[in-house]
Amino acid sequence: MSYPDYYIHGNPKLTSGQTLDRWFDTSPSIWVQRPPETWRVTPLRSPNIRRHSAPQFDASLICEFLVREGHKFQVKMSSFNVTNTPVFGFPTTSPTSQLFGVVSIRQINLPRSVELGFRYVF
Secondary structure, eight states: OOOOOEEEOSOOOOSSOOOSSOSSOOOTTTEEEOOTTOOOOSOSSOTTOOOOOOOOOOEEEEEEEEEETTEEEEEEEEEESTTOOOOBOOBOOOTTSTTTTOBOOOBOSOOOEEEEEEEEEO
């Protein structure tokens, strides 16, 4: 496994808001190419570069109807990711990439989905 060949000098966290096109500071003053034949003396990762995440809200609703003694009918509705909040992938952290500092707009979590179930218990 080859490690990235650059130093992270300073804090790449943006003072203004993050966007998908600019997730962290990509200026050459922070991302410095490591000189050849030198030891790595800085960390490989920055604690300030994180993937965006959002809580996912799931809900279920169950209704039971008594048909007669010992018999009942159930209706169940389950919804996953009720708020339909997207979670995108990791930003590109390779300084040699054309997409350095950019988050792909591919959604990595599932979109909202609803299940409906019926059950007769006897």
